[in-house]
Amino acid sequence: MTSAEVLVGPGDGHTPIILLAEDNVLVRFTTAEMLREAGYTVLEAVDASEALALIATGHPLDLVLSDVRMPGEMDGITLTYAIKEVRPNLPVVLISSHLDPNTTHVGEAFLSKPYQPSNLLELVERLVGAEWQIKQSNPTAS
Amino acid sequence: MADQTEQSDCILVVDGDVLIRHAIADYLRNCGYVVIEASSTDEAKIVLSEESLTVDAVLCDAEAPGSSNAFEFRALARHNGRRSRSLSPATLKRLHTRPPNFVRRVRTLAGHMIRRQ
Numbered sequence: 184m185t186s187a188e189v190l191v192g193p194g195d196g197h198t199p200i201i202l203l204a205e206d207n208v209l210v211r212f213t214t215a216e217m218l219r220e221a222g223y224t225v226l227e228a229v230d231a232s233e234a235l236a237l238i239a240t241g242h243p244l245d246l247v248l249s250d251v252r253m254p255g256e257m258d259g260i261t262l263t264y265a266i267k268e269v270r271p272n273l274p275v276v277l278i279s280s281h282l283d284p285n286t287t288h289v290g291e292a293f294l295s296k297p298y299q300p301s302n303l304l305e306l307v308e309r310l311v312g313a314e315w316q317i318k319q320s321n322p323t324a325s
Numbered sequence: 326m327a328d329q330t331e332q333s334d335c336i337l338v339v340d341g342d343v344l345i346r347h348a349i350a351d352y353l354r355n356c357g358y359v360v361i362e363a364s365s366t367d368e369a370k371i372v373l374s375e376e377s378l379t380v381d382a383v384l385c386d387a388e389a390p391g392s393s394n395a396f397e398f399r400a401l402a403r404h405n406g407r408r409s410r411s412l413s414p415a416t417l418k419r420l421h422t423r424p425p426n427f428v429r430r431v432r433t434l435a436g437h438m439i440r441r442q
Contacts, residue, residue: 208368209375212361219354226347229364233343240344 197243199311200224204234204249204262205278214248214303221304223311231257235265244273245311248303249290251279263290274310335359335378339369339385339398349384366391366398373402 201223205211208229215225226242228234230253238244247266251259263275267289277288280296292306336358340346343364350360361380363369366389372378383402387395 208361208363208371212372212378216359227350227362228343229368233364236343237347 198222198224199245200226200243201307201311202226202228202234202237202244202247204228204231204247204253204259206230206250206253210250217300217303218307221307223307229253230255231259231262231265234262238266238269244270246307247273247275248307249275249277251277251282260286260288260290263288276306276310333357333359334381335361337361337363337369337372337380337383339363339366339383339389339395341365341386341388341390345386365389366393366395369398370401 199222201218203211203215203218203225205214205227206229211227211229215227218225226237226244228237231249232255234247234249247263249259249262253259253262257265259277259279263277266273266275274292275290276292276294277290278294278296278298282293282295291310294303294306334357336353338346338350338353338360340349341364346362346364350362353360361372361378363372366385369383369385369389369391370393373380373383383399385395385398385402389395389398391398393401
């Protein structure tokens with residue numbers, strides 16, 4: 184972990200923070216509002232470069248949700264690899280209606296579109312805080 | 326589409342810079358507004374054309390990317406019955422130097438636009 188990163192977790196009593204990368208503005212807004220209503224703080228990115236710019240600020244994050252197909256040089260799968268380079272324990276969920284099940288990725292989970300909101304919320308609840316728990320159990324983990 | 330039944334005033338923030346857009350949106354959400362973030366005027370036009378969404382005001386960067394420049398977009402937003410205010414690059418630069426003053430001004434501006442409707 185670099186000095187610019189801030190790692191806080193559920194034990195610190197903060198509202199879990201989710202970074203949502205989705206290029207469709209209506210899907211992004213709808214998904215973000217659903218998560219906000221569930222009590223999460225949501226940062227919105229329109230593509231991978233915006234997501235990486237937000238991560239580079241050192242803003243605390245508990246989870247990344249990323250669409251697979253996005254405009255720009257990076258799709259969601261490439262973005263996941265880039266995230267794992269700097270935050271290896273930060274959980275990433277890939278969302279897509281197109282992903283081949285045999286596609287290799289390093290995300291923690293994959294959610295197929297269309298999905299029920301309850302499925303997304305269950306997945307988020309399960310994965311939020313995973314990085315913090317790894318750090319707590321192994322303080323030397325990067 | 327997201328439920329807007331709580332009747333919070335909704336502001337569409339249009340800015341191509343994710344850090345500025347996030348700072349403005351975050352502040353406005355903390356003030357109690359529902360905020361829709363758009364990274365370009367093209368995305369903003371999609372939001373305005375969505376009948377299930379009620380947008381009360383638009384804050385648009387004067388240099389926002391997209392096929393329409395901010396002033397063309399402003400005309401479109403007004404045609405659709407929304408108050409729109411373009412922010413100049415000079416104003417946006419103040420975000421980096423005097424963030425509290427800037428965001429306070431954004432909040433005042435947003436409230437003013439909504440009250441005038």
